[in-house]
Amino acid sequence: MDPCDQLQKLGQGAYRRKNYPAALDFFNSVIFQEKIPAIDVLDNRAATYEKLGDLHAALKDGRRMITDHKTSCAGYLRTGKILQLLGKPTTALGIYQYGLRNVSPDDPNFKVRVCLLILYHHMLTLSKLLRRMHEDMIRSYGTGRAKDPLTVLPAEIAEMILSYLDFRQIVSLLRVSARWQEYLCSMPSLWKNLDFSAAKASIPRSAIQKYLGFSRGNTTQVVTSRFMSQEGRIFPHIFRVCRKLETLRINSGSPNESLIKAASIARNLKTLVLGTECHTTVDCVNQVLRRCLTLTRAEFYSVNSSTRERNSWSSPMPKLHTLTMKLVGCSAALVDPLLEQLPEIGELTLANCSSRTSIPTPGRIEMDQLHLLRLYNFYGSVSPQSLPCVRVLELEGAYAMTSQSSTGDPEPHSRASSLVELSAPNASFRIDELLQLLGRNNGDLRRLSLPHAIWLEEADLDILVRSGILDSVIELDLSGDQVTDAFIELLAPKARQLRSIKIGSTSITGISVKALVARPDCQLHHLDIRHCLNISIDAIDLARAKVGLKVLSSDVTPRKNGRKIRYE
Numbered sequence: 267m268d269p270c271d272q273l274q275k276l277g278q279g280a281y282r283r284k285n286y287p288a289a290l291d292f293f294n295s296v297i298f299q300e301k302i303p304a305i306d307v308l309d310n311r312a313a314t315y316e317k318l319g320d321l322h323a324a325l326k327d328g329r330r331m332i333t334d335h336k337t338s339c340a341g342y343l344r345t346g347k348i349l350q351l352l353g354k355p356t357t358a359l360g361i362y363q364y365g366l367r368n369v370s371p372d373d374p375n376f377k378v379r380v381c382l383l384i385l386y387h388h389m390l391t392l393s394k395l396l397r398r399m400h401e402d403m404i405r406s407y408g409t410g411r412a413k414d415p416l417t418v419l420p421a422e423i424a425e426m427i428l429s430y431l432d433f434r435q436i437v438s439l440l441r442v443s444a445r446w447q448e449y450l451c452s453m454p455s456l457w458k459n460l461d462f463s464a465a466k467a468s469i470p471r472s473a474i475q476k477y478l479g480f481s482r483g484n485t486t487q488v489v490t491s492r493f494m495s496q497e498g499r500i501f502p503h504i505f506r507v508c509r510k511l512e513t514l515r516i517n518s519g520s521p522n523e524s525l526i527k528a529a530s531i532a533r534n535l536k537t538l539v540l541g542t543e544c545h546t547t548v549d550c551v552n553q554v555l556r557r558c559l560t561l562t563r564a565e566f567y568s569v570n571s572s573t574r575e576r577n578s579w580s581s582p583m584p585k586l587h588t589l590t591m592k593l594v595g596c597s598a599a600l601v602d603p604l605l606e607q608l609p610e611i612g613e614l615t616l617a618n619c620s621s622r623t624s625i626p627t628p629g630r631i632e633m634d635q636l637h638l639l640r641l642y643n644f645y646g647s648v649s650p651q652s653l654p655c656v657r658v659l660e661l662e663g664a665y666a667m668t669s670q671s672s673t674g675d676p677e678p679h680s681r682a683s684s685l686v687e688l689s690a691p692n693a694s695f696r697i698d699e700l701l702q703l704l705g706r707n708n709g710d711l712r713r714l715s716l717p718h719a720i721w722l723e724e725a726d727l728d729i730l731v732r733s734g735i736l737d738s739v740i741e742l743d744l745s746g747d748q749v750t751d752a753f754i755e756l757l758a759p760k761a762r763q764l765r766s767i768k769i770g771s772t773s774i775t776g777i778s779v780k781a782l783v784a785r786p787d788c789q790l791h792h793l794d795i796r797h798c799l800n801i802s803i804d805a806i807d808l809a810r811a812k813v814g815l816k817v818l819s820s821d822v823t824p825r826k827n828g829r830k831i832r833y834e
Contacts, residue, residue, distance in 0.1 A: 270296045274307055281310065283691065285662070286317045287542055287567060287592065288617075288642065305335040312344050316351070318542070322466075324348050332361075337370050359389055416449055425453055433461040437477075450480075457481035461489040463517055471500060478507045487513040501528035505535075512536045518543040522550040529557035539565040542592075546570070551591070556581040565590040579603040587635075590615040610635050617642035657710075659703075661690040687713040697726035704735050714739050717768070718746035727753050736761050743768040745794070754778035758785060766792035770818075774798055776805025783812045794818045 277292030293311040297303045308331045315324035325348045331341030342365030349358035362385065416424055428436065428450070436456055440447045450456060457480040462469055478485060485508040490500075501524040505511060512534055516525075518541065525546070529535075535558055540546055545568045555564060562585050569591055586608055593616070605611070612635050640660040685704060693716050695703070700722070704711065714736070716722065727749065730736060737760050749772040758781040767782065767790065779801060782790060793809055795801055797820050809817045 270299055270307075274310065277310060277314075279691075281314060281317075284317075285642075286314050288662075290314045290318065290542070302334055305331050305338050305340050308334075309340050309344055312348070316348065319463075320543075321348055321352055325352070332365075336368050339365065339369050341365075342369070355389065355393070359393070362389075414445070416446065425455065428453070428456055431456075433457075433459060434464050454480065454482045454484045458485055459487045459489075460485055461487075463489045463491045463515075465491055471503075474500060475503070475507075478504065481508070483508055484510055486510055487515075489515040489517070490519075491517040499524065501525060502531055504528070505531040505533075510534055513539075515539040515541070516544045517541040520545045522546055526550060526553045526557070529554045532558050533560065535560055537561075537563040539563075540567060542567045544568060552579055555583050555586065559583070559585060561586055563588040567592045568594055570594045579607050582607045582609065584610060586611060588613040592617040594618065612636060613638040615640040615642070655684055657684055657686040659685060659688050659690075661693070684710060686710055689713070689715040690719075691715070691717050693719040694721060696721045697729055700726075700730070701733060701735075711735060711738055713741040715741075715743035716747065717743050719744075722747055724748045724750055724753065728756060731756050731760060734760075738763060740764065741766040744772070745769065746771040748772070749774055749778075751775055751777040751781075755781045758782055762787055763789065765789055766794075768792075768794035770794050770796040770798060772798055773800060775800045776802050776808075779805040779809050783809050783815065788812070790815050792816050792818075796820045 273292050273296045277289045277296070280286075280289035280292060290311065293307060293314060296307050297311065300307075308327045312324040312327035312331070315321070315327065325345065328341060328345030328348055331338070332345060335341055342361055346358040346361045346365075349355070349361060419427070428439075431439070436450060440450055457477060460477055460481075462474075485504075488504060488508070488511060501514075501521060504514075505528045511532070514535060514537070516539070521544070538554070538558070538561055546566060547570050551564075551566055551569055555561065561583070564586060565588075567590070571594075587610060589608065589611060605614075608614075614636060617640075636656055638658040639656050642660075642662045688704070688711070693700075700716075727744070727747065731753065736742065736757060739761055740763055742761070742764060745768045747769075749769050751774055754769070754774060755777070769778070774795070779793075779795065782788065782793065790812070791814060793815060795806070795809075796818050801819070806817065806819050809815060809819075
């Protein structure tokens with residue numbers, strides 16, 4: 267398979283799992299390798315940007331689709347949709363109309379072209395109707411009958427109504443009249459959440475200072491974007507003016523020095539989020555966390571290596587409960603000293619470590635508060651002994667399980683486990699390592715997701731059922747694994763609490779379907795059997811006849827001269 271096609275499929279898989287940052291990385295890799303990217307790759311990246319909330323980046327991809335592939339419907343559909351999400355229906359109509367003139371009638375998506383035409387006429391009709399209604403409303407409320415709501419409503423009611431508006435809408439209301447501007451500026455409660463992320467151009471520092479002044483120091487949340495050249499001084503200024511600031515989100519830029527200065531001033535900051543387009547370094551992250559001891563949640567989605575990487579994390583962070591770090595070209599050697607300074611860490615997410623390391627054991631580092639651990643593309647090993655209190659564990663990418671002999675436990679599966687949810691797509695560990703990780707689970711495991719496990723064979727799945735670990739599972743995902751009818755017949759009577767099961771792309775037949783849905787105590791609500799080629803249409807009908815059960819299946823073509831199986 268071509269490397270670009272493989273990267274695209276990985277990106278589509280990450281998108282389906284709602285891991286949008288990882289999907290974006292895969293699609294970027296494909297686009298950077300191609301001089302003129304294929305339209306489906308651009309469409310995939312635009313959809314990913316849309317999910318991440320970056321509509322302007324998605325719009326750029328849509329316009330690029332139209333430029334590079336002028337006769338294809340996909341670019342016009344994607345661009346029109348994004349323009350509607352941006353609140354520009356008139357521009358979207360123009361894009362649809364432009365597409366109708368350029369899409370060829372011989373295009374295989376000709377039906378889509380017809381739908382565009384219908385959509386265009388419906389939207390045009392609706393636009394005319396709304397314009398007529400607006401004109402009628404203006405005539406009915408003439409100058410003699412119109413009243414300013416701020417002069418009629420009590421101040422408390424007006425403030426309560428205005429509190430439902432977001433920052434951008436409140437800024438728009440400043441242009442209604444001089445009275446409205448004076449009234450809105452005199453209400454500090456309306457300026458607690460300043461969200462500049464929707465800005466279409468650089469924001470002058472004077473405008474930021476003006477909005478901060480309206481709050482009279484009561485701003486609790488700031489979301490920034492495009493702060494032009496004054497960004498080096500703006501963050502210390504924000505913290506000096508807003509002593510009550512609790513949340514700061516930075517979507518783009520490289521504000522390393524400014525953040526370090528601001529961290530020394532912050533007194534009540536609890537949440538700090540640096541987006542995927544906000545690039546920082548390990549040294550900057552270290553200094554920010556060391557100086558701002560009030561932080562309870564910190565998320566860094568683009569952390570680059572620095573010269574002081576190995577000497578970092580020398581000060582404790584006693585209040586930090588949630589930490590997310592997406593590393594770019596950083597060594598995993600920073601993980602050990604980092605975790606030593608996080609005695610109260612409860613949720614930890616690490617992604618893209620570039621060299622091998624291991625999650626330490628409790629003998630070296632106390633991690634009694636850690637209940638959620640996510641490792642994505644983590645080149646290292648995970649020891650069950652290092653996860654004494656983890657209830658949710660998500661593993662994706664390259665990792666390994668430490669051998670049992672290294673832990674010194676003579677009984678591999680005697681260790682009690684507190685895991686409630688385990689998700690490991692494309693798992694590369696064997697059955698003994700899986701049992702070692704799950705340990706002696708006392709009926710706590712509720713969700714188990716092991717799609718496309720590389721080393722789990724049919725006999726291994728039988729061992730998993732006989733161990734009793736699956737007895738308490740509510741949601742089970744074994745898509746693409748070596749699941750057979752014998753395994754399902756063994757699982758069905760034991761997993762009595764099972765509500766959802768995904769066994770698509772396996773070799774099961776209608777016998778498995780009957781074993782799952784025909785039991786009197788069946789509590790299934792969701793059954794995914796897509797791409798199971800050995801299941802006949804009558805087995806699917808049997809499952810769909812079950813009240814309260816949602817069945818996802820692929821289209822089944824009846825086989826000639828095939829043997830009909832009775833399910834009654």
